[in-house]
Amino acid sequence: MTNQTTWQVLLVEDHPIFRDGLAAAIGLDDGFTVAAQAATAQEALTAARTTELDLVVMDLGLPGCSGIEATRDLKREHPQIKVLVMTMSEDDDSLLAAMRAGARGYLLKGAGRDEILRALHTVAQGGAVFSPHMAERLGPLFASFTGAAAQQAFPTLTAREREVLGLLATGLSYRQIAESLYLSDKTVRNHVGAIFAKLQVRNRAEAIVRARDAGLGT
Template sequence: MTEPAACRVLLVEDHPIFLEGLMAAIGADHGFSVVAAAGTADEAVAATRTHAPDLVVMDLGLPGRSGIEAIREVLAAHPEVHVLVMTMSEDDDSLLAAMRAGARGYLLKGASRDEILRALHTVAGGGAVFSPQLAGRIGVLFASVRGTTAAAAFPTLTAREREVLDLLASGLGYGQIARSLFLAEKTVRNHVGSVFAKLRVHDRAEAVVRARDAGLGTVPRPAGQADVQLPPAAT
C-alpha cells in the first residue's frame, strides 16, 4: 500500500540555534517533511507561496513585521494552511492576537520534543492546541472579549439582561437560567420580556439570532478548529 504523503511544514524562526533544534525534532517524525525555513514575515509569505506547506510553525518575535502580521497575510492568501505559533510570548495580548489572526495553536518555546510533535499532529489534523501555562486563561480571555462585544452591540441592555440573553442563546430554558443565576423563574421571565422589548424582537428565536450574531451563546473558538488538546507539562 502507498504510504500517505508527509505533512509539508514551513518553519518561521529567526534564531538559528532554535531553528536547528526544531528541525531535528520534526525530522524525527516521518509524518512531517520540512520544506522550507524563513526568518522574517516577508520571507514566510513568499515561502508559503513558493513551497505550498500544509502547516506553518510561526514565531511571533520576528525582525521587522511581526509574526501576527505574517499569519494574517499567509492565511488571507492560503486559508487552507494550518498555523501553529511557537514563541516566548505568553502574554494575553499576543495569545488573543494570534487566535484572531487564525492560528490553530499556541505553544511556548521550551516545550519538549514530544510536546512539539503532539502539537504538530493535533494542528495538522484540524485541532487546536495550547501550552498548559496558557490553557486555563483562554476561556476567561475570550469570555472577556465576548462581554465587551455584547455590551457594544446591546448598549440599552443592563448587565443582567445581557447575562440572561447569553444563557438564553446557549439553549437554556427559563428554569435553568434561574438556577444558574440564583434568581426566581418569574424574575428571569421579566428580564427576558425586557430584552425582547429593548431589542424589538417578537420571540425567543429572533432574540437568539441577534445574540449569536453578537457573539453570545457560545464560548468563542477559532473558526474551523476541532477539539482543543493540551499537551502535558514537561517532566
C-alpha cells in the first residue's frame, strides 16, 4: 500500500456500463480512489506502469488475454499490488487459477455494493475474501490441489491440519476457514493451536511463512 490517505484502484472490465457502475459504487467510499480504468489486459498493464496503484479489480472474461493471465503478469511486474477478481465465472478451475495467479479475493458479479466495499477493504489490508458460494468449495479444492505437497512438507500434521494450514496461508480468517470446511470457530482454533505446536511456531504469521515457503497459499 502507498503512503496515502486512500487506496488507489484500477478497474479492469471490458463492459463500460458495468465498469462505470462499479466506479461509482467504489467512489462512494472515501477510502478508495478509482485512479484508472482498463478494458483489456494490455491496458491494465500499461495503467499499472504509469499509475501508482494499490488495488486492482479484475474481470476474468477479457478480450484477447484473459484476466488470469493479466493477474499473473501484474503480480510479476508489481508484486505489491493486490488483486480482487470480480467475475461471472463460478467454476472451480477459474477459482483455482485465480488463486494460483496471485489474486487475494474472488467475488461474483452479483455481489452488492456493501459486499464489494468490504471485500476491497479486506484485500487492501492484506486479507483474502471470497464470495460465500465460492468459499464453500475452497476446502475440498485446496485439499485435492495441495494435499501431496503439504504431506511431504509437513508429515507431522494430520490431513485436516494440513488443510487448515493451507487455507491459512491463502490469507483466510479463522471464521472463513470454519465456513469453508463446515467446522466451528473453536475447532479451527484447536487445529491452529496443534499446528503451532507441531511446527514450533509462535503465531499465525510464522505459520503462514512456513506454509508459503513450502508452496502453500500461492
